[in-house]
Structure formats: C-alpha cells, structure tokens
Amino acid sequence: MPDQGEAQLVHVGSLDDLAAQGRRLVKVGRKQIALFHGEKGVFACNNRCPHEGFPLMEGSLAEGCVLTCNWHNWKFDLESGETLVGGDALRRYPVRLRGDEIWLDVADPPPAARAAKALEGLRASFRRHEYDQMAREISRLQRSGADPLDALRRAIDWTHDHLEFGTTHAHAAAPDWLALRENLAPEDPAALVPLVEVVGNLAWDTLREPAYPYAEGPCAEGQAGYSPEVLVAAIEGEDEAAAVALLRGALAEGLGFPDLERPLATAALAHYQDFGHSVIYVYKTGQLIRHLGPSAAEPLLLALLRSLVYARREDLIPEFRAYGGALAAWDGTGRRPVEACDLTGLGVPQALARTLESSADPQALFGALLGAAAWQQLHFDLERQGRHDQPISQNVGWLDFTHGITFGNAVRVLCGRYPELWPRGLLQMACFLGRNARFVDPEQDVEAWAVPDRDAFFKAAFARLLDHGAPEYIVSCHLVKVLTAVREEVEAAPDAAWVPTLLAATRRFLESPLKRKHSLRTAYQAAAFTAIED
Ligand code: FES
Structure with a gap:
C-alpha cells in the first residue's frame, strides 16, 4: 500500500x-x-x-x-x-x-517502501528457513531498485550474534558465490542463486538459535587499548570479551579490515588449528568486507573473532605435536630442492622435517606442498570414507583433502602479504599432508580424471554450481570454495608442474560420491567407546 x-x-x-x-x-x-x-x-x-x-x-x-x-x-x-x-x-x-x-x-509504493517490505519478508522467512520465499523476497528487493546485496548485508547483521562459535562456512563461501554472481547479468534469474545460497545458509546456521551477544563497549578501565599484539594475545588467551572490546576500540579509532588483517592472520596461524578453517575465514572475511563495504565490517569481524577464540588447536594433540618443535627449528636456511613427490607419503613428523629441509625458498616450498596436497586428493582411497568398523581417528572424507587445498590457497595469499607468517603456513600445510598420507592409494589408476582443457573445465564446473542439487549448504559451500581456490591457484601459477594434478584432483572430487552421513560408523564407534568408558 x-x-x-x-x-x-x-x-x-x-x-x-x-x-x-x-x-x-x-x-x-x-x-x-x-x-x-x-x-x-x-x-x-x-x-x-x-x-x-x-x-x-x-x-x-x-x-x-x-x-x-x-x-x-x-x-x-x-x-x-x-x-x-x-x-x-x-x-x-x-x-x-x-x-x-x-x-x-493502483499507485505502486515508493521504491524505499517496497525494499523495506521485501527485507521484512526476508527476515520473516528465516523463522522456518523458507528457501523459496528468500528467493522471492530478494527478487522483490532487486525489482524495487535497491541493491540486492542489501539482502546479504542485512542477513549478516541479523545472524551474527546468533552464531555460538562465530564465522561459518556461509561467510567463507560468500565471496566466492558473489564472485560467481559478478559474471552474470543482474537481470538473469540465475544471478539470484548466489545470493539465496548465502542468505539461506546464514538462515540455516542460525535456525532456532538463541542470541549469543557479544560484549558491549570498548576496553574497560584498566584494560590495554587496541594494539595488534594485544589483540593477538586476547585471542590466544581465549578471552572473547577482551578481544571484542579491542576490536570495538580499533573500529572506533577508524581502523578497518586492512589494518586488522595482519593480527587476525597471525592469530589464525598461531596454531595448527580448526583444520585450517581459521586462516580460510580470515582470508574470506576480508574478501567479503571488500564486496559488501565497511557497513558489514563490524558484524563480520565480531563473528570472526569469536571463531578464532573458540578454534580447536590441533597442534596440542599428540598427532600434531611435532609442529611446535618444527616451528621453533625453522631458520629459513634449508636449501634442499623439493617437489610434490617428496612430500606425499610422509607421516606428520617426517613431513615437517622434510619441509624444514627446504625452508629457504617459501614460494618453491609452497608449490611442492600444494602439489602434494593435490596428489593426495587425486589418490584418496575412496573406500576409506565408506568404512564403519574403525576407530574415530581413522575417520576421513573428501573434505579432509579439499581443506588441504583451500587452506593452502589462504596461506599463499596471507603469507604473501605478511611474509613472517610463511613458516607457520608452510609447516601447517605439512601437517595436512602428514595426516592425510594414511588415506591414499598410490596404485590406483587416475588417468581418467585428467583435465584436457582447463578453461572449459572451469566454465562447466562453475556453471554447474548454479544448479548444484545438493540440499546441504555444507556441500555447496565446499563446491564453490574448492573450485574458487583451485582457479585462484591455477591463475597464480599457470605453468606450475602441479597444475594438471590439481585440476584432475578437483575433477575427481566434483564427480565422486560425497558420503555425508555415517549411521553405521557412528553406531559402531559409539558402542566401542562406551564399552570402555566405565
Ligand atoms: S497458497 Fe500456494 S499458490 Fe497460493
């Protein structure tokens, strides 16, 4: 009206x-x-x-x-x-x-009123995660003449304090979806897909979640004001309230993401943690803020801080404990030439030691580590993701491998900007390799996965994303994130020796079954564990 x-x-x-x-x-x-x-x-x-x-x-x-x-x-x-x-x-x-x-x-309401109505409807659609309604409301928003990205800006604002552990894959995949959207004409109905995917994912991640408020206000009296070092220390101390106060103080001073990226990347790489999510989230949060503008910075950064504070630190568990010693031993003098094939079959301590031997040239080492991760993904023993009668430590799936790639992608970008972080990034890539070495079958025939035409491959794969058919956001998120990361890596080093392997590994991932639920394995592991817990 x-x-x-x-x-x-x-x-x-x-x-x-x-x-x-x-x-x-x-x-x-x-x-x-x-x-x-x-x-x-x-x-x-x-x-x-x-x-x-x-x-x-x-x-x-x-x-x-x-x-x-x-x-x-x-x-x-x-x-x-x-x-x-x-x-x-x-x-x-x-x-x-x-x-x-x-x-x-019959006068149409003014554009601002139409936009407000569409956003009101979008907000209401979150209550039951009405995916179709989200698409209609975003379409109505666009038809009102408003910026359709406002749907995403508002969705981030509505949801950021309903995320118990902060940033999720919805945020991480968002810039990749938005990049895909930029290749489509705005009036093309397909251009709605990326927006609905991200908004829907945020709605899903917060469905029936209560509010988990962030601490209000800048630093309390007696607390140190913002400095990069103090922020990193607050995250390291798992002190969300202090980290949030410092962030608010930094924003109040007029600082933005470019100023905060270095300490956030430092905190994210302070440990081999959260199976690579932390670094990926820092990288992707920065991209998302660039897409959406400074108005989205505060809610995105609050969620990111929370995720960094709560990240699990795997370098503290026995499997990855060698990481700390390797980092201490890094002196940047290792001059042994290295290729991907030198790194694919080693356990965690051995992969770390071999990485140290080539520490003098971070770029060359990065290429070898990424190539090794690609080789492992190409040779993932698919039978391993279907097993049920095995200990929890043997659980593995496609995402264990794809994370090695997307983590590497974030490492290259962030360590390229902040070179003091290379030792951490590279040694943590070695942790991925050491962990995944147990789950590959080097003997399998992988010829069929070769990608003869990389441009045609990317074109078809990105086009398929617009109608991916995966009901779970976690799946579509990984499809877009992996494909985007791989394209970025190939564009950054188009002639690298590992490019054909990375493309074949990506093709195999996209075209292979992705087992998402393990009813039998869960039952076996629950029975085995509870039998010995008394
Ligand atoms: S209720 Fe479905 S079209 Fe009217």
Whole structure:
C-alpha cells in the first residue's frame, strides 16, 4: 500500500454489480487485480498469490475478509493485510467508494517502501528457513531498485550474534558465490542463486538459535587499548570479551579490515588449528568486507573473532605435536630442492622435517606442498570414507583433502602479504599432508580424471554450481570454495608442474560420491567407546 506519493485512482465498476457477482477480476495495465465483495466490505488485492502465483480469484472467502488460496491453503486477512497462514505478504490496493462507484488506488509504493517490505519478508522467512520465499523476497528487493546485496548485508547483521562459535562456512563461501554472481547479468534469474545460497545458509546456521551477544563497549578501565599484539594475545588467551572490546576500540579509532588483517592472520596461524578453517575465514572475511563495504565490517569481524577464540588447536594433540618443535627449528636456511613427490607419503613428523629441509625458498616450498596436497586428493582411497568398523581417528572424507587445498590457497595469499607468517603456513600445510598420507592409494589408476582443457573445465564446473542439487549448504559451500581456490591457484601459477594434478584432483572430487552421513560408523564407534568408558 502506498505510504506516500500520488494516488493513482482507477474506476473499476459499480458496487451493485460487484455485490451481485461477489468477486471480479480487473486488469489495469499489467496488473491483475482480484476484487471481492465480502461481509466486511470491498477488498482488492493482487490476483497472483504471493506464494506461487496461482489466481486468488479462485480462492475461498470466509469470515467476511479471510481469503484462502486453495492451492496450498495460505490465508490472508484482506482487511488487515496480514498473512494468517503462509509466508509472503499479499499486495492489496486501497479501495475508495464514491456513491455506487468503486475506485482503486493502483499507485505502486515508493521504491524505499517496497525494499523495506521485501527485507521484512526476508527476515520473516528465516523463522522456518523458507528457501523459496528468500528467493522471492530478494527478487522483490532487486525489482524495487535497491541493491540486492542489501539482502546479504542485512542477513549478516541479523545472524551474527546468533552464531555460538562465530564465522561459518556461509561467510567463507560468500565471496566466492558473489564472485560467481559478478559474471552474470543482474537481470538473469540465475544471478539470484548466489545470493539465496548465502542468505539461506546464514538462515540455516542460525535456525532456532538463541542470541549469543557479544560484549558491549570498548576496553574497560584498566584494560590495554587496541594494539595488534594485544589483540593477538586476547585471542590466544581465549578471552572473547577482551578481544571484542579491542576490536570495538580499533573500529572506533577508524581502523578497518586492512589494518586488522595482519593480527587476525597471525592469530589464525598461531596454531595448527580448526583444520585450517581459521586462516580460510580470515582470508574470506576480508574478501567479503571488500564486496559488501565497511557497513558489514563490524558484524563480520565480531563473528570472526569469536571463531578464532573458540578454534580447536590441533597442534596440542599428540598427532600434531611435532609442529611446535618444527616451528621453533625453522631458520629459513634449508636449501634442499623439493617437489610434490617428496612430500606425499610422509607421516606428520617426517613431513615437517622434510619441509624444514627446504625452508629457504617459501614460494618453491609452497608449490611442492600444494602439489602434494593435490596428489593426495587425486589418490584418496575412496573406500576409506565408506568404512564403519574403525576407530574415530581413522575417520576421513573428501573434505579432509579439499581443506588441504583451500587452506593452502589462504596461506599463499596471507603469507604473501605478511611474509613472517610463511613458516607457520608452510609447516601447517605439512601437517595436512602428514595426516592425510594414511588415506591414499598410490596404485590406483587416475588417468581418467585428467583435465584436457582447463578453461572449459572451469566454465562447466562453475556453471554447474548454479544448479548444484545438493540440499546441504555444507556441500555447496565446499563446491564453490574448492573450485574458487583451485582457479585462484591455477591463475597464480599457470605453468606450475602441479597444475594438471590439481585440476584432475578437483575433477575427481566434483564427480565422486560425497558420503555425508555415517549411521553405521557412528553406531559402531559409539558402542566401542562406551564399552570402555566405565
Ligand atoms: S499458490 Fe497460493 S497458497 Fe500456494
């Protein structure tokens, strides 16, 4: 309903005729308007049900003003405008009676009001994760003339304090989805997909989650003010309140993500942690802020801080404990030439030791480590992801390998910017290799996965993302993240020896089954564990 601007009155017939017919369809330009004569008066609304567009003229009118669309039983109060059952709001038209004549005000609401209505509907769609409604509301937002990225900005704002552990894959995949969107014409319906994927993922990650508020205000009296070192120390101390206060202080000083990226990357690489997520999240948060602008910085950074504070530090468990010693031993003098094949079959301590032997040239070492990760992914023994009768430490799946690649991608970018972080990034890549070496089958035939035309491969693979068919966001997130990371790495080193392996490994991942639920394995492991816990 217009809340400002000129009325645009259209005569649509007489009250007597409408009363005799009960309802009537009128057309005004492109608009189809359903006109009802109910016990409570005359009402006009869009004939297209806001759910799936079926004609409301065929609906049932009860209680004088409650219209039911019989396709899916949505109910609308034509008097108040409320959607009583269902989701989207129904467009109504103000009715004016002049004697026996019916006039409608068909003026469209001003763009700002339309945009606000669409965002209101989008927010409401989060309650039950109504994916289809999200697509419609974002489309309505775009049609209002507003920036459709506002849907994402608002979704980030609505959800950031409902994330118990901060940043999720939804944020990490968001810049990759947005990059994909930039290759599509805005009016192409396919351009909605990336936005709905990210907004839907945020809605899913916070579905029925309570608020987990962040501490308010800048540093308390007696607390040190912001400095990069103090921020890193607060994260290391797992002190969310202090880290948040420092962040707020930094933002109040006018600092932005470019100023904060170095300490955040430092904190993320302070440990071999969270299976690489921390570094990936720092990299992707920066990209996302660049896409969305500074207004998105605070909620994104708060979530990122929380995820860094809560990250699990795997270098403290026995399997990766050699990492600390290797980092201490790094002196950047190791000059032994290294190739990917030198690193693929080593356990964690051996992979770390071999990495140290080539520490003098971080770029060459990075290429060898990434090539080794690609080789391992190409040779992942798929039978291992299907097993059920094994200890938890043997659980493995595709994502254990793809994380080696996406982690490497973030390491190259962030350590390239902050070279003092190379030792950590490279040794942590070696941890991935050492962990995954147990789960590959070097003898398998991988010829079939070769990618003869890399441009055609990327084009087809990115196009498939727009209709990926995976119901779980965690799957579509990894598809877009892996593909984007691989393309970035190939573009950064198009002639590197490991490029064909990385492409083949990516093709194999995209075209192979991804087992997401392990009912039998869970049951076996639960029974085995509980049998010895008493
Ligand atoms: S189309 Fe009207 S309720 Fe579904």
